[in-house]
Amino acid sequence: xxxxxxxxxxxxxxxxxxxxxxxxxxxxxxxxxxxxxxxxxxxxxxxxxxxxxxxxxxxxxxxxxxxxxxxxxxxxxxxxxxxxxxxxxxxxxxxxxxxxxxxxxxxxx
Amino acid sequence: xxxxxxxxxxxxxxxxxxxxxxxxxxxxxxxxxxxxxxxxxxxxxxxxxxxxxxxxxxxxxxxxxxxxxxxxxxxxxxxxxxxxxxxxxxxxxxxxxxxxxxxxxxxxxxxxxxxxxx
Numbered sequence: 001x002x003x004x005x006x007x008x009x010x011x012x013x014x015x016x017x018x019x020x021x022x023x024x025x026x027x028x029x030x031x032x033x034x035x036x037x038x039x040x041x042x043x044x045x046x047x048x049x050x051x052x053x054x055x056x057x058x059x060x061x062x063x064x065x066x067x068x069x070x071x072x073x074x075x076x077x078x079x080x081x082x083x084x085x086x087x088x089x090x091x092x093x094x095x096x097x098x099x100x101x102x103x104x105x106x107x108x109x
Numbered sequence: 110x111x112x113x114x115x116x117x118x119x120x121x122x123x124x125x126x127x128x129x130x131x132x133x134x135x136x137x138x139x140x141x142x143x144x145x146x147x148x149x150x151x152x153x154x155x156x157x158x159x160x161x162x163x164x165x166x167x168x169x170x171x172x173x174x175x176x177x178x179x180x181x182x183x184x185x186x187x188x189x190x191x192x193x194x195x196x197x198x199x200x201x202x203x204x205x206x207x208x209x210x211x212x213x214x215x216x217x218x219x220x221x222x223x224x225x226x227x
Contacts, residue, residue: 034212034213036214038154040154045204045217045218045219046154047217048214048215051212051213051215052211052212052213055213057215058110089153089154091154091214096168097171098144098156098159099156100153100154100155100156101153102153103153103154
C-alpha cells in the first residue's frame with residue numbers, strides 16, 4: 001500500500017510563513033491524486049481546508065494556499081496566526097484507495 | 110452548507126459489531142458520497158473506505174475488507190458504517206466525511222467514539 005509522508009512537526013513564528021508537504025511513496029504527486037488538506041485541533045473533528053491540490057473551501061482563510069511543488073502536494077500558511085497551531089493532514093487518492101499522511105504538528109511560537 | 114450529525118458513543122465487547130450513522134442536512138443527498146475515517150487515541154487519521162450515495166457502490170480499504178459494510182438510506186439522508194468482529198484495536202473515533210464533487214472532501218461529522226473492551 002502507498003505510504004504518504006508529511007513532516008512530523010514544524011515550528012513557525014506568528015506572522016511568518018511555513019510550507020507543509022505531502023509525498024507519495026509511489027512517485028510524484030500530481031493533480032490526479034486530488035490532494036486534500038485538513039486541519040485538526042485537539043478534541044475536535046478535522047476541518048477541510050484545500051481540495052484538488054489548490055482549491056479552497058468557502059470557509060478557508062485566505063492565508064492558506066495549496067499547490068503542487070517539487071513532486072509533492074504543499075500547504076502554505078502566510079501570515080501565520082496563533083490559532084493556526086494544530087495538526088495538519090493531507091489525503092491522497094492513490095489509484096483506488098485514499099491514504100492519509102501521518103500528519104504535521106504545527107507549533108506557532 | 111451540508112452538516113453531518115453522527116450517532117452517539119458506543120461501548121462494545123470484543124467480537125461484537127457496531128453500526129454508526131451519519132445524517133446529512135443542508136444539501137441534496139445525491140452526488141458522489143461519503144467517506145469513513147477513524148482515529149485511534151493519539152493516532153493519525155485512517156481512511157476506511159467510501160460509498161457512492163447514488164448507486165451504493167463501495168470501496169473499502171484493504172485492512173477492513175470483510176469486516177466493514179457501508180450502506181445508505183437516501184430517504185433518510187443517512188449513511189451507515191457497520192464494523193464487525195470488534196477488537197480492542199478498533200477503539201477509536203469514527204468520522205463520516207462528505208464528498209460532493211470529484212476530489213472534494215468537505216464536511217465532517219462530529220465523530221463517534223467506539224470503545225471496545227471486555
